Amino acid sequence: MTLMMNVNETRETEVRRAGPWREQVRGLNMLKVEGDDYEMGYQHGQMLAAEIPEGPLPYYASYTTKILGDTLGPLTTVLAPLLKATIGRQVERKLSPSVRRTLEGMAEGAGMPVRAVLDGATLPDALLWLASRLMQVKNEGPAMHHRLALGLGCTSALAWGGATKDGMLLHGRNLDYHGVESWPKHPAVIFHAPTGAMRYVSVASAGVPVGGFTSMNEAGLTLTVHQHMFTASARLGGEPIGAVGELVMRHARNLDDAERILGEHTPIGCWTYVIADGNRREVLIWEENPVRKVARRVSSSEEMCNYTNIYLDPELGATEDNLYGAYWRHNQARYQRARALLEQGRGAHDAKSIAAILGDEGDSDCRLSKSIAMLMTVASVVFRPEDGALWVATGTAPTSKNAYVPFSLKHERHAPELGEVPSQDGSAPSAQAFRAYRDAYIANMDEDDLPKARRLLSEATRLAPEQPLYHFVSGHLALAQDDVRFAADCFQRALSLGHEHEERLASFHLWRGRALDQLGQRQEARRHYLHALGHRADPPVTRAARRSLHRPYAPKPGRAKKVEFSFGEVMAP
Secondary structure (H helix, E strand, O other), rough: OOOOOOOOOOOOOOOOOOOOEEEEEOEEEEEEEOOOHHHHHHHHHHHHOHHHHHHHHHHHHHHHHHHHHHHHHHHHHHHHHHHHHHHHHHHHHHHOOOHHHHHHHHHHHHHHHHHHHHHHHOOOHHHHHEEEEEEEHHHHOOHHHHHHOOOOOOOOOEOOOEOOOOOOEEEEEEEEOOOHHHHHOOEEEEEEOOOOOEEEEEEEEEOOOOOEEEEEEOOOOEEEEOOOOOOOOOOOOOOOOHHHHHHHHHHHHOOOHHHHHOOOOOOOOEEEEEEEEOOOOOOEEEEOOOOEEEEEEEEEOOEEEEOOOOOOOOHHOEEEEOOOHHHHHHHHHHHHHHHHHHHOOOOEHHHHHHHHHHHHOOOOOOOOOOOOOOOEEEOOOOOOOOEEEEEOOOOOOOOOOOOOOEEEEOEEEHHHHHHOOOOOOOOOHHHHHHHHHHHHHHHOOOOOOOOHHHHHHHHHHOOOOHHHHHHHHHHHHHHOOOOHHHHHHHHHHHHHHHHOOHHHHHHHHHHHHHHHHHHOOOHHHHHHHHHHHHHOOOOOHHHHHHHHHHHHOOOOOOOHHHHEEOEEEEEOO
């Protein structure tokens, strides 16, 4: 196959260039692919061959093993390959011919085994299936408290009409997902020109050749996807995520088209599509699981909407389980915070103000509890579909804190005349502390380097000593190295600092008590368990405190409880 490539400087031209090409703009890979599915995949693979091995697909291919290793220990070496050979292959068999051909083309273009590409591509749905089975085992009951507190509404962060400076619709989007280091390492702005279909642009990463996740087409539609993790409704037999969104981008000229296309397909997992029409200034919020699909329209007169990861439909919402309280509180807080910022900027929103919402750290003293800019914010974009403009964030996670570079779908080029959105201040000690916290996560999760992770956590607590969850996580890493005295001190510092969420205080007491139990201070440990039970607590913490109150806590050798860095908590204490 012959591949034309252009690596010259970005040209100020109003004429779209023919043929596939690639350039780099401020660390972002900008490329054009065209032709049939295989050809576009091949072009993507060949142009990004050096970057794809460091991107998200190879990372995802091994991610399930990492997750299982946290809970199954030595059994992981047996069960992880078995899971890929069973669940992964069932998901793979439902890949559409279009997506399969694209992935096969990319693998050949990059000189990679097709198997490695397919294993990575099937992870999102396989992971949802695993989570669903966990929901069935745990049976925690519905997350109704968080749904009722949320109220009605929708989040990505969208504004139009009287809410924006020029009336045009703006659609801001943070992609919060696994691959904190791998996804933003080689980000990609991909202009797609499929044979016999509409052009569209996707904001992705090297090795993600389909546009069904975060994209905008030439008809003026934008599309983003939101995952619903804590629900037991995922079912094998449907179509993996990504393919249907790409069909929308290729063939939908309005929201009616988008709704029809989405309605013709059944998913494996539980998802929401937020699709905006920049010309009519309306929004479609399409919520679905394998047995129910619900369309909600936001009219042009409403002027704003936002969405996080909580179903708005009551029947779908009833399937969401209260397994992880910190997750639900954060989703509720993100929704409310984004809504408040949209209202606060009403009448003056532009690309810069929407980017500021995506980069917001919340209105709390805790960096993790209410922040829109999360540890796992691996890609960020602001779309303006009416004229095909988009601003794409650069740099490392959380990407929404960084500078946004402008591009044009209409002209398929970098568009500096639209103006770059500057980065938010990254020199403050608090920003440096969060970067150290992020790097500690990478060291712990991806590099399996616990001493390095502890050093980085120590740096985070030095730079931001007021952050209780940094100390709390530091205590858990200490427990993983049997440094129990240091862990007890970390949990005490977290307690001394306090937290606005009573459930967090209960967790702090639980773990302070468990550390004291391991130090032989049983009476003091029991006092902390009683404190945990005296607070409003998440159900797993309550059960753990009751067990430890009646029987001294003694962890299994080499099996310290794994801390979940995104929200600074242990899911299953």
